[in-house]
Amino acid sequence: MGNELSLADRDVLATAQAWAEAGRKVALATVVETWGSAPRPVGSHLVIDADGNFEGSVSGGCVEGAVVAEAVEVIDDGKPRLMQFGVADETAWRVGLSCGGRISVYVERLN
Secondary structure, eight states: OTTOOOHHHHHHHHHHHHHHHTTOOEEEEEEEEEESSOSSOTTOEEEEETTSOEEEOSSSHHHHHHHHHHHHHHHHHOOOEEEEEETTSTTHHHHTOTTSOEEEEEEEEOO
C-alpha cells in the first residue's frame, strides 16, 4: 500500500477540511510512530474540534481520550505537541497499551 492513505483516513482529512471551512477550530492528530502491538498504523488520523467532538482513530480506549483532551489545549494555545504512550510509561495500563505496544501521536492546530 505504500504511502497511500486508506479510505477512512481520507474521510478524516475531508472532515477536517469541512469543519475548518465551516468556521470550527480544528486540530489534527496523526500517528507518527508505532512499535510492537499498536491498534492503528502510522499515518492514522483523528480530527478534533474545540468542543471535543472528533472523527477518526489513532488508537483505542483511553489513548484517544487523552489525545482529544490535549488537542483541545492545542487549539487554545496553537502549540503542537508530540504525545507518547507505551509500556515504559506509567500510564500504559491506564490508556490500554498493556500488550507491549508504543505509539507517538503528533497533534497540531489546522486553523
